[in-house]
Amino acid sequence: MTNVLVLGGTAWLSGLIATRWVDSGARVTCLARGTHAVPKGAALVRADRDDADPYDELHGEWDEIVDVSRHVGHARGAVAALGGRAARWTYVSSTSVYADEATPGADETAATVAPARDGDEYEYGAHKVASEEVVRSLGERARIVRPGLIVGPGDPSDRFGYWAAAFDRAADGPVLVPSVEGRAAQVIDIDDLVSFLVAGDSSGTVNAVGDVHDLGHVLDAFRTATAHDGEVITADDGWLEARGVEFWSGDRSLPLWLPMDMGGFMTRSNAAYRAAGGILTPLETTIARIVEDERARGVNRERRAGLTRDEESALLETL
Template structure:
């Protein structure tokens, strides 16, 4: 029986990873604070990775350890305590490690950000770079997977799902979008990522990203899936900025909207990912699942990204 340790295992992505390993028949242990339940069939070891010795209760060795940490000191502590006790260490990094956000179709050899140092202000990409460096000390046992924007049912970031909610809640009313000309979108279905993490056999680092699509095509596909029949109003970048609309994520934002000089951010090469055996769910199927999920969770619920309908209507009135 495959023995797997998930450092986490209760959040959106790590919980799905744990569940998929359980489905294969593996024995799965999740090290987590226990604020959320572990998947059925997994063993929970309660620990806070911010503590001095969070790994003291773990015994034995593993065939696979999976870590999704965002902080370099969590990665370094885990490697120091557990690195010698596993046959393979899979680290879930991010395409945010790359320094160049402008050049399309860059692969895994692209220049990376400077790694985070102790005392630096927290920056997600820099911590992922530092974590990768730590994981690489395991040599051939290290496996690094760099997802792009992960999407699918239950996504807590609300970025991609915002558009399903926006078109669905509007019904016959108008929806505000950014100018789409010259812009792209690239996502990875969470289930495709999880399948690759559990069943894939890549070594080194690989970009786990989907195919590149024109942003206009993606928004049209989401609109069609919701049955939206109202007007679609595109606003220029300068107008959106002047009215306090944020890019990419967060409150009062238009998710997936990025500056024109970041054309490489969502156009990374996925050639190595496909060569390593990854399969990609058709975008239309991913969108259909997200629409169902957004309706189930409530298209007017409080969100971590996007505009409220009232905010959107106020902006539309001013266009």
């Protein structure tokens, strides 16, 4: 029986990784603080990775260790404590490691940002680069997977799902969208990513990203999936910025909207992912699942990204 350790294993992505390993017949242990329920069939070792010795209760050897950590200190501590006991170590990094956000089609050989060093102010991409360096010290046992924007039911970031909510809550009313001319969107369905992480046999470093779609096509697909029949009103970049609307994510934002000089951020090559057996769910299928999930969770709920309907309506009144 395959023996798997998931460092985390109870949040959105790591929980689905653990679940998929359980479903494959593996013996799965999750090391986590226990703030979320452990997936059915997995064992929980309760620990906080900020503590001095969080791995003391882990014994034996592992066919696979999976780590999704965001802090190089966590990655460094895990490799130091457990690296000698793992046949393969999969680190889930991010395409946020890349320094060049302007060049479309860049692959895994593109330059990365400088790795985080002790004492640096926290920066997500830099910590992912530094964590990759730590994991690579394991040699051929190391596998680095760099997802792009991960989407799917239950997504806690609310970025992709915002557009399902925006079109659905509007019904026959207007929806505010950014200018889509020259803009693209590239996502990876969480089910495809988890399948690749569990069943894939890749080695080295792979961008786990989907195909590139015109942003206008993506928004049209959301509109179709929600049966929105109201007006779609476009605001240009300068107008939105002048009114405090943010790019990409966070409060008072329009998710997926990026500055024009970031044309490479969501247009990276997925050739290595496909060559390694990575699958891609059709965009429309992913969007249909997200629309269903957003309706179940509530399209008017408090969100971590996007505009509230009141904010959107106020902007539309002045456009």
